[in-house]
Amino acid sequence: MNPAGNGREPVARPIGFPALPDGPDGASGPWNAADTLTDHDRLARGGAARWEPLGMSVTPALDLRGIGKSYGSVKVLDDVAFSAYPGEVTALVGDNGAGKTTLVKCIGGIHPFDTGEYRFEGRPVRVGSPRDATRLGIEIVHQDLALCENLDIVENLFLGRERRRGLALDEDTMEEMARTTLSGLSVRTMGSVRRRISTLSGGQRQTVAIARAVLWDSKVVVLDEPAAALGVAQTQQVLEIVRRLADRGLAVVLISHNMNDVFAVSDRIAALYLGRMVAQVSTADVTHRQVVELITSGTSGEPGKRR
Amino acid sequence: MSTDIPGDGVAKGPDLTKRPDLTKGATGGTMTLADSDFATDRREHDMRSALLDYWHRIKAGELGALPAVLGLISLVALFTALKPDTFLSKGNMANLSVQALPITILAMGLVFVLLLGEIDLAAGVASGLCAAVLAKLITDAGQPWYTAVLSGVAIGIVIGTSIGWLVSVLRIPSFVVTLAFFLGLQGVTLRLIGEGGTVPVRDDVIVALSNKNMPIWLGWALAGVCVAGYTATQLLRWRRQHVRRLHSKPIEFVVAQCAVVAAALLISTYVLSLDRAPSPLITLGGIPWGVPLVAALLIVCTFVLGRTAYGRHIYAVGGNSEAARRAGINVTRIRISVFMIASGLAAVSGIVAASRLNSVATSAGGGNTLLYAVGAAVIGGTSLFGGRGKARDAVLGGLVIALIDNGLGLLGTSAYLSYLITGLVLLLAASIDALARRRRSSAGR
Numbered sequence: 001m002n003p004a005g006n007g008r009e010p011v012a013r014p015i016g017f018p019a020l021p022d023g024p025d026g027a028s029g030p031w032n033a034a035d036t037l038t039d040h041d042r043l044a045r046g047g048a049a050r051w052e053p054l055g056m057s058v059t060p061a062l063d064l065r066g067i068g069k070s071y072g073s074v075k076v077l078d079d080v081a082f083s084a085y086p087g088e089v090t091a092l093v094g095d096n097g098a099g100k101t102t103l104v105k106c107i108g109g110i111h112p113f114d115t116g117e118y119r120f121e122g123r124p125v126r127v128g129s130p131r132d133a134t135r136l137g138i139e140i141v142h143q144d145l146a147l148c149e150n151l152d153i154v155e156n157l158f159l160g161r162e163r164r165r166g167l168a169l170d171e172d173t174m175e176e177m178a179r180t181t182l183s184g185l186s187v188r189t190m191g192s193v194r195r196r197i198s199t200l201s202g203g204q205r206q207t208v209a210i211a212r213a214v215l216w217d218s219k220v221v222v223l224d225e226p227a228a229a230l231g232v233a234q235t236q237q238v239l240e241i242v243r244r245l246a247d248r249g250l251a252v253v254l255i256s257h258n259m260n261d262v263f264a265v266s267d268r269i270a271a272l273y274l275g276r277m278v279a280q281v282s283t284a285d286v287t288h289r290q291v292v293e294l295i296t297s298g299t300s301g302e303p304g305k306r307r
Numbered sequence: 308m309s310t311d312i313p314g315d316g317v318a319k320g321p322d323l324t325k326r327p328d329l330t331k332g333a334t335g336g337t338m339t340l341a342d343s344d345f346a347t348d349r350r351e352h353d354m355r356s357a358l359l360d361y362w363h364r365i366k367a368g369e370l371g372a373l374p375a376v377l378g379l380i381s382l383v384a385l386f387t388a389l390k391p392d393t394f395l396s397k398g399n400m401a402n403l404s405v406q407a408l409p410i411t412i413l414a415m416g417l418v419f420v421l422l423l424g425e426i427d428l429a430a431g432v433a434s435g436l437c438a439a440v441l442a443k444l445i446t447d448a449g450q451p452w453y454t455a456v457l458s459g460v461a462i463g464i465v466i467g468t469s470i471g472w473l474v475s476v477l478r479i480p481s482f483v484v485t486l487a488f489f490l491g492l493q494g495v496t497l498r499l500i501g502e503g504g505t506v507p508v509r510d511d512v513i514v515a516l517s518n519k520n521m522p523i524w525l526g527w528a529l530a531g532v533c534v535a536g537y538t539a540t541q542l543l544r545w546r547r548q549h550v551r552r553l554h555s556k557p558i559e560f561v562v563a564q565c566a567v568v569a570a571a572l573l574i575s576t577y578v579l580s581l582d583r584a585p586s587p588l589i590t591l592g593g594i595p596w597g598v599p600l601v602a603a604l605l606i607v608c609t610f611v612l613g614r615t616a617y618g619r620h621i622y623a624v625g626g627n628s629e630a631a632r633r634a635g636i637n638v639t640r641i642r643i644s645v646f647m648i649a650s651g652l653a654a655v656s657g658i659v660a661a662s663r664l665n666s667v668a669t670s671a672g673g674g675n676t677l678l679y680a681v682g683a684a685v686i687g688g689t690s691l692f693g694g695r696g697k698a699r700d701a702v703l704g705g706l707v708i709a710l711i712d713n714g715l716g717l718l719g720t721s722a723y724l725s726y727l728i729t730g731l732v733l734l735l736a737a738s739i740d741a742l743a744r745r746r747r748s749s750a751g752r
Contacts, residue, residue: 161634193554
């Protein structure tokens with residue numbers, strides 16, 4: 001019996017050897033073909049602004065355009081454009097109610113959006129369910145982590161995607177892979193991969209949740225406030241892991257309220273204000289203060305960065 | 308089945324402060340990839356640390372099989388002291404093993420439901436209804452035993468499917484759904500058998516389950532196979548983990564565990580193989596046929612829960628159903644399936660009970676049948692809160708309950724006292740479960 005039942009046989013790999021995104025030479029064709037489409041789109045949608053990537057020649061792993069989402073009569077997202085690039089940490093900031101969580105849910109296929117275009121590695125895709133997102137290689141680490149406390153670390157890492165040998169589970173291989181992955185994240189403080197989640201601290205649980213996201217052949221990892229409930233040292237540890245993921249070629253989206261965290265690890269900042277994307281800028285180009293202004297008022301006082 | 312002393316949690320009080328390198332910000336600071344502690348984690352415990360660890364777990368509220376084993380020992384001591392000549396007699400030991408069979412099978416099915424934190428109050432009367440169907444088919448319709456057994460189990464599965472559907476799709480609390488079934492199914496049994504009546508079961512195969520014994524050589528052979536199989540499985544697993552340098556128990560522990568299981572199996576086989584005939588003219592000995600049935604069910608259920616993805620998913624749904632859903636597990640399907648298993652095994656339990664009484668009455672499976680089974684599972688160590696429990700809990704707890712029932716019977720206790728005592732024992736088991744759970748959460752486990 002296989003309740004997971006997804007067609008894709010998950011390809012697990014040690015995090016030490018990242019499969020780089022297909023990128024320009026993938027099935028999606030050369031990047032400029034995608035760009036032509038972009039221009040076409042831009043014209044079609046009446047010239048909505050699109051922020052240029054830092055590395056000009058890189059296809060964004062995740063590219064959302066003109067996303068709109070309403071709950072009943074409340075418009076939560078309005079014409080939002082959002083991109084995340086491989087090898088970069090994109091921080092998604094915004095005040096409470098700005099639409100961050102809704103955007104993440106749209107990315108993860110939990111709530112489908114009403115309008116807009118979802119592109120993954122340059123090609124348009126349809127993400128109607130969490131399983132669709134997983135199949136593409138998009139993993140979301142939710143704020144509440146979604147771990148089973150009565151299971152151990154290995155069991156949680158492979159939950160829903162267990163390795164089998166015949167009818168039985170292949171515990172040995174799973175344990176080895178879990179260890180390799182956690183070692184690759186340079187996690188040193190967990191003791192044993194057979195510890196129950198209920199015996200772990202908050203930071204350790206966060207690490208397990210992140211490890212679960214990268215254990216598979218994932219390309220985009222979205223972290224929803226990973227450091228919200230953590231202490232100083234634990235936050236530091238988690239931020240290090242976040243940075244390491246990006247350094248290995250994954251596109252990382254980090255949601256955070258903490259400007260220090262954002263400036264510590266991100267390459268790019270996307271600011272949501274009342275359901276609109278008010279800026280997607282390189283972290284190096286903005287100051288602390290400008291980002292706070294973007295979050296609180298939707299403008300940074302710099303005409304070039306607003307729309 | 309295993310004593311479950313893997314002894315995790317070596318590093319208590321993790322040192323989170325020893326992070327020498329700080330993240331250097333957006334421009335890609337230097338990240339030193341130090342060797343992980345998981346390199347040093349690749350070791351087995353020695354005996355001392357494993358024992359120490361076991362002690363820590365007990366203190367933190369992970370009791371496992373301990374209450375059931377202690378209960379068994381103290382009950383045996385108590386009844387031996389009170390009724391020294393009858394309680395430990397060979398005949399009573401065989402009687403006890405047969406008495407425990409239906410409770411154990413019913414409890415084994417309930418373990419699956421309890422693992423999800425649900426309850427099946429209708430399992431008892433479902434077993435009665437299935438037994439009634441079986442008896443009707445054999446006695447009135449003249450069907451062979453296998454058709455009757457298959458029909459009985461099929462009806463059990465249909466009942467389980469309906470309960471599961473109502474619980475998981477309509478989202479009615481399982482307590483309410485199964486309470487309704489508890490009442491309704493009693494009505495169906497009454498209609499089937501007719502008021503106040505009983506249907507006799509005279510089929511040789513069915514009656515043999517509880518009333519006939521295996522030849523003594525076969526009993527020893529089966530016990531030998533079980534001991535050898537268990538030992539081989541445990542040792543091979545230890546060797547595999549040892550060779551691949553995975554997390555494993557110390558070898559002394561594995562050997563001790565095998566020795567305990569082997570001793571328990573062989574001693575019971577010896578006791579049941581003794582001639583227990585009341586008259587010297589005939590010989591009566593051997594393991595009742597129902598015992599290998601329970602053993603087979605135990606092996607299958609242990610494998611399903613512990614070694615298959617399906618079993619893992621049951622634990623996951625019981626621990627955190629939202630996490631399980633997000634992990635792509637079909638929670639609805641898991642929920643329906645555990646009720647199917649519970650009612651299917653309830654049917655088997657009803658058949659064994661019918662075999663023991665040679666008949667099915669309208670009250671079959673009613674009364675305290677279900678509470679005995681729930682009590683058995685909980686005494687064995689299955690949590691009422693979901694997520695914790697094993698198939699072997701049903702066997703240990705079933706023995707405890709059967710011991711109480713049997714001992715009170717020997718003492719000639721009045722019916723009202725039996726009810727009171729059994730109720731108190733169930734309450735005690737549930738309290739231990741709740742206290743252990745509180746202990747676990749305060750100990751961070």
